[in-house]
Amino acid sequence: MTAQTPRVGHASIDKVVEWVDTDASGHQHNSAIMRWVEAAEAELMRTLDLPDYFPSAPRVHQEISYRSKLWFGQLITATVEVQKLGRTSLTYAFEVRGHAHPKSTGGTAAFGTVTVAHVPPGFDTSLPWPGDLTEAITRLMAEDTDAA
Template structure:
């Protein structure tokens, strides 16, 4: 698994990312993951991935709260490349919250560095003008597998 390509982005939890409870809204996690996904496909030089890769499954497991002003790192890694599908695994980690006394708005303690959310996102290749999944183009397979093979020393 470690030999597949990966990417990370850092973000700050903005006010718009929070809900009425003051911590991250559930949708913020996926936006940060999508930013890391975009970074991954820029790194792989595959700008044509997004217009033809709709999501067919998203699984998000929430473990900790993230607060306004807190820095986070969202990381993605290709978990599996199938004939027509691609599964990314991800995690979002919070950095230590810088508040007076190190506490959180709900009276808890900042557990910066711990995984706040993790899961998977699965996409399929649906070329422009079509409505069903088709095999990934050779250049996508080469980019993902070539990165893997280079890391494996093959």
């Protein structure tokens, strides 16, 4: 996703940039982006009723491009969309947009991808995703493609 409206298997959350999210200059700390992306990811998994996803989905790769600053008190929207479902991995594209603020006109602040692997508790390597997850993600992707 590069500054586009999400299309496939997506979820969004709105947050306000809190003081804890900023660095000494008052704009977002780079780590805040991934916290907001993970909150949108959690919303997606709640929507799909997949509560066992998080203990088994460590991050194995992420790429972030920063476009603009987000300021203390600014409303943001973080969106994730399923980009690719693999046998043992899942890749999301994400975008974090700022809304209008006294220090910013708003727009895309950051975008990128994050890949997770399915590593169930007690295992050290990735294993195929369970059927309920692959069915839910596949169904969601098909529904979003049909709606496009």
